[in-house]
Amino acid sequence: MSLAKQLQQLKGQSCHEGYLTIYLRTDQTSNDQQRGEWKIRLKNGLKKIEEYIPSENEENKKAYKKIKSKAIEAIYSLQTELPKSLVLIASPNGDFYLRKLQIPVENEFFWEKQPRTEQLERLNKEYPIEGIIYIQKEDIFMIETSLGEVNKERLYDLEIDKEDWKQYDGVAASERMARRANHRDKYEQRFEANQQRAYKDLACLIQKEAEKNKWSTIYLVGETGLVTEFEKHLMFPTVKKVDKNYKNFSSKEIVGQVVVS
Structure with missing residues (x-):
């Protein structure tokens, strides 16, 4: 399926608990990635999201932790064949989108009601x-x-x-x-x-x-x-x-x- 069609599907989705959107640069040929810096960026980005979820919203925090674990597992399973970048969009309702890219992305992490597709849309126009x-x-x-x-x-x-x-x-x-x-x-x-x-x-x-x-x-x-x-x-x-x-x-x-x- 083309990225344009995938974007149409993603933009029409929503989840009251939240969607985890990750743009992660993993290029092993880059000087700032050769010691596995992508792992640090992934850990820090996910930790920062969790800190912003209100402590009293236990249900939302629980949903986030569940999908965060799945995301980490999926990304780490690729570490022997990492592309230049990864895009992951997932929610507790079962939606899961993981795309390997041979072009660089800006590292971004979101936990919102809808997928954040702006960077994917920009890349689709640039390439x-x-x-x-x-x-x-x-x-x-x-x-x-x-x-x-x-x-x-x-x-x-x-x-x-x-x-x-x-x-x-x-x-x-x-x-x-x-x-x-x-x-x-x-x-x-x-x-x-x-x-x-x-x-x-x-x-x-x-x-x-x-x-x-x-x-x-x-x-x-x-x-x-x-x-x-x-x-x-x-x-x-x-x-x-x-x-x-x-x-x-x-x-x-x-x-x-x-x-x-």
Whole structure:
């Protein structure tokens, strides 16, 4: 389910006892996180909420402690595979939402009648659905991304003998990208002669994909000459060019370099 749909559901929920909302940065590559500082922030944030619950409201405090324990257990269960950030929204009535994010969040803790979704809404706008097109002479690698995550990946491999593009999706795309041949010298002249037509055909396919899935931006990545040539055939409102070689990068790493960094 897309984040936009999840946000619609969350915004319509309420609980008289309260909703616990946690935005927690857990990035282990960050200098301030390598000694497990996220545990301290989690402990202090939850403790501060409890201090603000009136002592006479025993029922509310009991409900909070119950959901707090579940939240701690769920977050600690992920400590061997922590993403950059976590968002947790839960209530005593059984609602429980936990999302791992590959983008940073601001540490925030709430205990209110409704989920606090403002930061999620902001992130959804900052990291909309986008496309990354990594252009090489005979291979073009497409990544659809949102929220710093890989939604879809596809490799278009130019079969020069047939003068057509062959499509590989998902894992097959990544595997072929990793082991593809780097040089096809005997086809060099033939490729140069048919480059414009090949790029025009593929640009048309990608354009349709972008419009169908409502991409906000297309990033064209690769050598300047190849990117410039491909861009000529692409009619899209927002195109950004990145002159960099990501030959040995995974899809996740490319997204991290192009969109998140």
